[in-house]
Amino acid sequence: GAVVSQHPSWVICKSGTSVKIECRSLDFQATTMFWYRQFPKQSLMLMATSNEGSKATYEQGVEKDKFLINHASLTLSTLTVTSAHPEDSSFYICSARTLSSYNEQFFGPGTRLTVL
């Protein structure tokens, strides 16, 4: 149980284009989903917290107009990187929290974004 999937697993795009990443909880309902980014050999940095049906809460320094987050259902959240630039190249990971496991987060496999 508690499986989280992400799609795509990797994506290459041109500078200036937008990229959408999907995060799904496959066997549970996730009231809250989190989006992280991870640079090589570094830890996870929280970008935003997303609650189903409401606006995401962004961490300090994260541009909400650049990283659009939608959490339209209890099993799906999307992150759209708008007008991507090479410095946005990173490993993006989502996680989800179950209704019963208040502090446990279950992570997706990650999406590697490369912006040319």
Place this chain on the structure above:
Amino acid sequence: QKEVEQDPGPLSVPEGAIVSLNCTYSNSAFQYFMWYRQYSRKGPELLMYTYSSGNKEDGRFTAQVDKSSKYISLFIRDSQPSDSATYLCAMSGGAQKLVFGQGTRLTINP
């Protein structure tokens, strides 16, 4: 000073050795402590979850929390090459956010 400090390693040990991984923290409000394992280019996998102080054992893994010293540990017994990964400690104070350590890269040599 970071809220959570973790030695990034790398740490290399022979197969069968006992591995000790540690994190220190500064926020006394942290109550929930987790260890995640992350293989290269993969998402983190939850290994151990502990509330407050004490020990928790699961197979070859033992997690210890010492809140008085603000120090947590993960022990791996009879280490295997398949345990080679980056191990991340994470903790929270009951709010939604997890605070992660930097991660320790571990290699188990056959």
